[in-house]
Structures are given as C-alpha cells and as structure tokens.
Amino acid sequence: MRVIAALLISLITGSALAAQATAVFAGGCFWCTESDFEKLDGVSEAISGYAGGDEADPTYEEVSSGATGHTESVKVIYDPDKISYAQLLDWFWRHLDPTDADGQFVDRGRQYRGAIFFETPEQEKQARTSKAALEKSGRFEKPIVTEITPLKAFYPAEEYHQNYYKRNPLRYKFYRYNSGRDQFLEKHWDDPDHLPGGKKENTEAPMSWRGPEHFNKPDEATLRTRLSPLSFQVTQEDDTEPAFKNTYWDNKQQGIYVDVVSGEPLFSSTDKYKSGTGWPSFTKPITPDAVTTREDSTLWMVRTEVRSSYADSHLGHVFKDGPQPTGERWCMNSAAMRFIAKEDMADAGYGQYLTLFE
Template sequence: MKTLLFAFVLIIAGAGQLHASKNSATAYFAGGCFWCVEADLEKRPGVKEVVSGYSGGEEPDPSYEEVASGQTGHRESVKVIYDPEIVSYTTLLDHFWRSIDPTDPGGSFGDRGHQYTSAVYYQNEDERQAAEDSKARLDASGRFDAPVVTAIEPFTGFFPAEEYHQDYYQTHAVRYTTYRFFSGRDRFLESHWPKNQDSANKGPRSADNSSREDLQSRLSPIQFEVTQNDGTEPAFDNAYWNNKQPGIYVDVVSGEPLFSSTDKFDSGTGWPSFTKPLEPENIIEREDRKLFMVRTEVRSRQGDSHLGHVFADGPEPTGLRYCINSAALRFIPADDLASEGYARYEDLFQE
C-alpha cells in the first residue's frame, strides 16, 4: 500500500513539473539542517523560493520526528525553485557547496546520522553530469583537507516539511541564529571560503586586481568608489534619495536583498534612509573611526560592499536610521520582483 501511495505522489509531482513556467525550474539538495540550507540558498539572485522537506527515502509523507529518528532513509533536504535565465544549475551547485561541509560522511556539523548527510538529487542526465563534474572540480581544488563525499543520487521524491519549519530563519530568528552559531556551520564556511579568496560566496569584491578590474568595468565610477573604496555620494544628488516607488533595494554588486520601500522614510539628509534592513542577515555592522568620529558602518554580507552608516536617530518602531548610498543599491520595482527573481517579496506589496 505504501509503495502505491509513494508512486502516486511521484506521478502528481511529475505532473506539476510538466506545467511549470518556462522561467521556473527546480533543484533538490541535502546539506544537514534544512533551516540553514534554505536560508543560504533563498538569498541567492535568481532563486524564487526554497522549501524545506525530506528526500531520499521510501517512506511516503514522513514526519519530522520519523526522519529525525534515522529510520526512514530520508535526509533533511530543500527544494529550490529558481529562474534558469538568471541563475544556472551549475551556479546553484556552486552556491550549494558554499553552504555545507561536503567532507562529512556522518552528518553535518552538530547534527549526526544519515538524515543529516549531504546529497545532490539529480532529475536527469544533464544534472547528474553537472553535479559529478562540479563535485570533481571541488575535490581537486584542494580546498578541503578531506575528500568530498557528498552523495549524488537520482531524485525519487520530495515531501515538504511541516509548516513551522518553513522560513524558520525568519519566523524563529533568535533560536535559528543561536542554533546556527553553536552548530559551527558559519565558522567552518568562513574558514574555507574567506571573503577575499572566493567571490562566489561573499560577493565579487576581492583583493585580486583582476576582480577589481572586472568590477570597475561593470560599475559606474561612483558605484565603484562607494562600494569598493568606502566613498560617499553627494546628498540630494543621487538616484534614490527621493524615490517613492514601491519595491526593494538590492546590493548593486551581489544582488542580495537589503532594504524595502516599506521601511523607507524621508530623513531630510538627502540620502535613502530606512528604519531597518529587509534581510538582517545580509547586513554587517562595523565600527568606523574615520573622519575623526566614531560611527557604525553598514556593509553587505555577500558582496562586502560599503553601503553607508546606521544612526540611532530614526523614527519608530526601531529608532534607527540606515543612511545608505544610492550608488550601492539597485532598485527592483514591486511589479518586477517575479521577473527579477525576487518573487518571495511580492507579499510585502499586496494591498
């Protein structure tokens, strides 16, 4: 009976694939705690949505408790819905490697057992070959002291996890941040993918001259000066200081979401000002002692772009003013969110 039910689920899932939008594709990965993998991949440009769930076993529609017991054969996994015109499957693989420990055969960080091991689930021969090639390149790179052991297996089905697991990094931010810190995941990733060594993980900024030359060729002079040299654009003479359109603002270098028009206000300073970030995890704050004063600099996490500063003189509800250079931002109008790969933010602008 379970076998028949499982086959029925696969047929339904396949039918859904046939009617998918031509600008929408799916990919399936396992990398330990699905809260973390979902959070990392969902922030990538071109990714429309990431769903946490279970893959790899034969038990139909398992519960979290059943999977966590290690008896179902499933792994915690994610379904990535992406726009292949914006991000390729090969690039998704690169992002995936940069969010996991691919050398651990017994689990992932603090979570042990087969259910927390890593895997790429391929849906066709092209994906299998791309995954095998990508894994081989990573293994040969010498980045890790141990061999890359991530499994590459055929996709046999995906079962969404319980609702409370979805977007856990947003709905349970404190618990998620605490778990992630003590799991050791970020320490491992930062030690193996340092921001100035690998542009795909932390953004295109690099100490390497060729990377700076590439940025210089695709950014305007003021964009390069602000994001790469910590410059400041003129007040009241920039693209977005008086922009009142609904939409979101992303890093001009990396495309990571930073701020929303729903949190924008007129500070009278001549620069775009926001009460809070759209994605707090994409913002890094640092002490800035330049100009004979102590301020708090704001940078993007993936792009490592200088954005501006944050001050404690903003309006309620946060009392903060994120004073940001327009040159560090790219504005995505609300009507273009889906086509630009940021569909998950459309609900912010629904009446």
C-alpha cells in the same frame, strides 16, 4: 470573450511557469540551507523538506529518528535566465562540509547528510563535474563525500519549518551560530557568500558607493534578509566576531575595505598591519571623514567605538597602542566590511582610490 481571456491567462501563466526550474540539495539543517539559497537573486523560493528515502510523506519526527533513509533537504525554485544550475552548485559547495558523510556540524546522523539530488541527466553531469573540480582544487584535506543521487521524490516539511529563519530570527541565529556552520565556512572559504559569475540579492554591500545623496539605509527587517546573521549582529547589534576566525584578519591582498551595508569606503590595505590580535587592524581610516567615533562604556571599560559615517554600522574600536606614524590601532570586524581587490576597484566604481597604490 471569456474563452479568449482564459486563453490569455493560460498563456501568461504557462510562460511564467516555464521560466522556473527546480533543484534539490541537502546541506544539513534545512533551516540553514533554505536561508542560504533564498539569498540568491534568481531564486524565488527554497522549500524545506525530505528526500533520499523510500517512505512516503514522512513526518519530522520520523525523519529525525534516522529510520526513514530521508535527509533534511530543500527544493530550490529558480529562474535559469537569472542564475544557472552550475551557479547553484557552486553556492551549495560553499555552504556545507562536503567531507562529512554522517551529518553536518552539530547535527549528527544520516538524516543530516549532505547530498545533491539530480532530476535530469544534465543535472547529474554538472553535479559530478563540480564535485570533481572541488576535489581537484585541494581546498579540503579530507575526501569529498557528498552524495550525488537521483531524486526519487521530495516531500515538503511541516509548515512550521518553512521560513523558520524569518519567523523565529532570534532562535535561528542562536542555533546557527552555535552549530559551528559559519565558523567552518569562514575557515575554508575566503568569502563563502561570493558567487562567481552570478549575483546575489543584497547579501553584501552595493557594488559601488555613489555618495550619501544616493544612499538610504534599509530598515531592520530588510537588513536581516540582506546580511548574514553575523554581519547583522556586528553592524546592527554592536557585537564582536571571534578573533582569528574571521575573513580578513590575515588578508594580505592589496585593495580597500568598504561598509557591508552601504559600500562606503572605510580602510585601505596600504594602512593595514599585523597587530597579532586576530582582527583586521589599520593605522588610520581611508579618509579622515570615512568614520565616526564615540565613547563606549560597555564591558566595564571605556573604549572608543568606530562606526561608518553614513550607514552608521558598528565597525570596531580604535586604540592608542598602534605603530607609528599614527600610534593608533583601528581594530575592525571583518563581518562589517567587504574587501574590493585592487584589480577589481575600477570596475566596482572605486577607481578614484587607485592612487593609494601608486
């Protein structure tokens, strides 16, 4: 019986292990790269470490000196039945500066260079194909210089670097915001956290809003893992994103804007106008009861704060200097919302609002 049990355990364990695959990427500070990849559905873990050099078992101090040839990297452990290597590549390109060969954002030096370390000929082929596609797209004016190179070895970083974004959320948020990373990504990608052909684990609003009876707001710890640092700061800590450096301030597509936490509909492009403020502005909410308002006396002035009705997310403020017919300017934060294009509304469960565009 013990032999049979051992064989069963072996078969079960072997099957579980067979479902896992690995990929190694370098995108600058491994705290950020680890955090970005662990948002993905199908990724079980991203391990911070070092790759690209010849020195065995390097320390953080040795790598950060720039003398080892290693770069800060992450090993992504994923289920290929849930997410493909091609989708990981797409995600990777959206979360670094591929035109910078000498570091990433505030971190300078080859120890922070971007790289794709392939483990098989098929990974190399897909990596080079994806890089060529990015070059052909013309999204960046400068050449794409990210290295694509064979993986010699991957060395896990010290324990205190693993899951740094979870263990030290305040320090991590401060570092990430001041690094300029997210500002760069938002400038070059309409939605850097959108994965074509794949799905992420709760990093944006639910695909549809089924009503308040089906919505339970997640706790703070869960929201910190589901939302980007900026979206958490805005919706949960009443922060304000930079003007003109946010996703939707100049969005001219037809569609609706929904709460990033709950998916509840908030505003329509039919009521959006160019206010010149650098934030998405509307003349009214999508329905009168879509939002709530309350007095806000912070910043040494009295303003009217706007929050979503059910998720209670901080959205922005409403002012009395807007155009007619309402005379109101509903000045919102892009980070508090997700945009659903008109052509996607029916599939996403918002078909009832298509009458707004008739």
